[in-house]
Amino acid sequence: MKISTTQIERRFEISSSLAGLIDGSFEIGNLLVIVFVSYFGSKLHRPKLIGIGCFLMGTGSILMALPHFFMGYYRYSKETNIDPSENSASNLPNCLSNQMLSLNRTPPEIVERGCVKESGSHMWIYVFLGNVLRGIGESPIVPLGISYIDDFTKEGHSSLYIGTVNAMGMIGLVFGFMLGSLFAKMYVDIGYVDLSTIRITPKDSRWVGAWWLGFLVSGILSIISSIPFFFLLPNPNKPQKERKVSLFLHVLKTNDKRNQIANLTNRGKNVTKNVTGFFQSLKSILTNPLYVIFVIFTFLHMSSYIASITYIIKIMEQQYGRSASETNFLLGILALPAIAIGMFSGGYIIKKFKLSLVGLARLGFCSATVHLLSQVLYFFLICESKSVAGLTLTYDGNSPVRSHVDVPLSYCNSECNCDESQWEPVCGNNGITYISPCLAGCKSSSGNKEPIVFYNCSCVEVAGLQNKNYSVHLGECPRDDACTRKFYAYFAIKVLDSFLCAIGLTSYSVLVIKIVQPELKALAIGFHSMILRSLGGILVPIYFGALIDTTWFVCLFFLLRSAYWGEKNVSYFSQFNNLFSLFSFHRRAFFGLKVALVFPVLVLLTVFIFIVKKKFRGKDTKVSENERQVMDEANLEFLNNSEKFAPSTEE
Numbered sequence: 019m020k021i022s023t024t025q026i027e028r029r030f031e032i033s034s035s036l037a038g039l040i041d042g043s044f045e046i047g048n049l050l051v052i053v054f055v056s057y058f059g060s061k062l063h064r065p066k067l068i069g070i071g072c073f074l075m076g077t078g079s080i081l082m083a084l085p086h087f088f089m090g091y092y093r094y095s096k097e098t099n100i101d102p103s104e105n106s107a108s109n110l111p112n113c114l115s116n117q118m119l120s121l122n123r124t125p126p127e128i129v130e131r132g133c134v135k136e137s138g139s140h141m142w143i144y145v146f147l148g149n150v151l152r153g154i155g156e157s158p159i160v161p162l163g164i165s166y167i168d169d170f171t172k173e174g175h176s177s178l179y180i181g182t183v184n185a186m187g188m189i190g191l192v193f194g195f196m197l198g199s200l201f202a203k204m205y206v207d208i209g210y211v212d213l214s215t216i217r218i219t220p221k222d223s224r225w226v227g228a229w230w231l232g233f234l235v236s237g238i239l240s241i242i243s244s245i246p247f248f249f250l251l252p253n254p255n256k257p258q259k260e261r262k263v264s265l266f267l268h269v270l271k272t273n274d275k276r277n278q279i280a281n282l283t284n285r286g287k288n289v290t291k292n293v294t295g296f297f298q299s300l301k302s303i304l305t306n307p308l309y310v311i312f313v314i315f316t317f318l319h320m321s322s323y324i325a326s327i328t329y330i331i332k333i334m335e336q337q338y339g340r341s342a343s344e345t346n347f348l349l350g351i352l353a354l355p356a357i358a359i360g361m362f363s364g365g366y367i368i369k370k371f372k373l374s375l376v377g378l379a380r381l382g383f384c385s386a387t388v389h390l391l392s393q394v395l396y397f398f399l400i401c402e403s404k405s406v407a408g409l410t411l412t413y414d415g416n417s418p419v420r421s422h423v424d425v426p427l428s429y430c431n432s433e434c435n436c437d438e439s440q441w442e443p444v445c446g447n448n449g450i451t452y453i454s455p456c457l458a459g460c461k462s463s464s465g466n467k468e469p470i471v472f473y474n475c476s477c478v479e480v481a482g483l484q485n486k487n488y489s490v491h492l493g494e495c496p497r498d499d500a501c502t503r504k505f506y507a508y509f510a511i512k513v514l515d516s517f518l519c520a521i522g523l524t525s526y527s528v529l530v531i532k533i534v535q536p537e538l539k540a541l542a543i544g545f546h547s548m549i550l551r552s553l554g555g556i557l558v559p560i561y562f563g564a565l566i567d568t569t570w571f572v573c574l575f576f577l578l579r580s581a582y583w584g585e586k587n588v589s590y591f592s593q594f595n596n597l598f599s600l601f602s603f604h605r606r607a608f609f610g611l612k613v614a615l616v617f618p619v620l621v622l623l624t625v626f627i628f629i630v631k632k633k634f635r636g637k638d639t640k641v642s643e644n645e646r647q648v649m650d651e652a653n654l655e656f657l658n659n660s661e662k663f664a665p666s667t668e669e
């Protein structure tokens with residue numbers, strides 16, 4: 019889902035906030051059933067429930083891919099009457115082909131629609147519902163699967179099997195990113211159109227890769243993987259270990275039968291008692307100052323990571339001009355392994371030095387400090403705005419403009435009668451991007467030859483050339499060498515940040531079970547997970563997406579210049595998101611919001627450490643050996659609770 023978010027946004031012409039809602043729908047589905055699964059799952063056939071969950075995840079993934087087969091061809095250009103097999107330079111506007119364009123302009127009434135981009139297609143609803151179904155299907159897999167492994171393995175062997183499951187999970191992430199890199203290179207309508215006629219490349223802001231292939235492949239694999247679970251026994255004939263807790267519960271059940279107290283009246287009283295006990299337990303953890311502070315600072319810390327994971331591909335595409343394919347590849351081979359190594363290193367450090375509560379909190383403090391510093395460093399690694407004639411420069415490329423709104427036409431294109439609303443970017447050999455060949459003043463083109471080149475472009479002025487045969491080629495100008503160097507520095511910091519933060523985040527999983535009463539550990543972990551899923555996993559992608567969407571002056575530019583916003587065959591929102599990369603304010607706003615989330619974490623951790631020192635002064639707060647297994651289980655629950663809990667694989 020993370021790999022495909024930007025592709026889905028462009029294909030369905032939806033806002034970043036709506037794309038964030040679709041991304042968070044996985045958590046919505048999970049939250050709908052997690053309580054029921056957790057309560058009833060252990061009483062039913064666990065392997066079959068896991069198999070059903072895998073089948074539902076596969077079905078949901080296939081449902082997410084289905085809109086592709088019903089939406090028709092993707093139109094990346096404004097010419098609505100052009101068949102994809104006929105996309106050539108002859109169809110592109112140049113200075114001589116738009117003389118009658120003014121007769122076909124969109125009525126000015128369209129301005130009244132305002133700056134809110136309406137969805138180009140409502141088929142995104144199926145992607146939303148499919149992701150909800152995936153969340154529902156995922157709910158039994160981790161809790162029931164881990165408990166099943168733990169119940170029926172030899173004493174001391176469960177950690178080996180659970181560690182293997184975790185390792186396979188990380189391999190799955192890497193495999194997914196590699197597949198995502200491959201599919202992002204493929205054109206969305208691969209197999210339906212002649213790819214030799216597609217004139218855009220994966221680095222073009224309008225490119226949409228084969229986003230649907232990833233969901234189709236993962237859906238089929240998930241359904242196939244569900245089959246073996248239906249043939250597993252609910253309880254192996256000879257359990258290889260008996261838990262003390264299970265034995266204790268067995269004795270209680272025997273006594274219950276012996277005393278014959280399972281009548282309806284007493285059952286009702288027991289239910290009432292259990293409900294009352296639940297609320298009393300909930301009240302107990304919510305009135306625990308340490309636990310409340312812990313929930314708040316981990317929520318803020320994780321919110322920054324979730325925003326990073328959700329929008330890293332968008333940032334790297336728009337900020338540094340990297341394709342989605344390249345971004346997925348780098349994340350898969352560098353960032354994810356750094357996270358996995360960091361998690362194992364964090365567990366080793368905690369075990370090796372037997373950290374106390376204060377030590378665990380300090381480890382978390384170091385993690386938050388590193389993450390905060392990395393966000394500050396990113397401010398210095400922001401590339402300068404692209405040089406775009408009509409936005410940052412005059413159309414002749416000679417002078418910067420104070421405001422991109424209503425930039426007057428130049429002597430070089432004033433007689434071309436261009437459609438200023440059309441986004442068909444071309445790059446001049448002067449390093450300046452022009453909105454279209456027409457606005458570059460181009461008079462001729464290379465026809466159907468690849469790559470498509472336009473000649474006699476009067477707005478292109480290159481120093482040292484004595485003739486007027488200036489040319490441009492299709493596509494935006496690449497970033498300069500300085501921006502490339504900043505990208506390498508950015509990614510190096512990102513990998514280091516991911517590794518160090520993964521070390522610190524492991525301490526949180528131990529803290530949560532050490533600051534509450536032993537009998538409330540499960541409830542504390544469950545409530546904490548619910549907060550992270552609901553307020554973090556669902557809301558964070560939405561409000562960070564809304565921040566990206568609020569480039570109001572860019573929207574205003576399109577309204578004033580073209581008086582058009584709703585044409586379905588031009589993804590203006592894709593253009594709008596691409597132009598977001600031209601203005602450093604919004605990039606800084608994104609990182610600034612992340613800083614605003616992480617800075618209070620340091621303050622709260624300082625308060626947390628002060629309270630722990632005061633409360634446990636003179637007491638041994640180190641992790642005891644007989645609680646090691648419980649901590650490992652809590653750590654596993656914390657790290658596997660959501661795909662979003664991995665450290666910052668994205669900014």
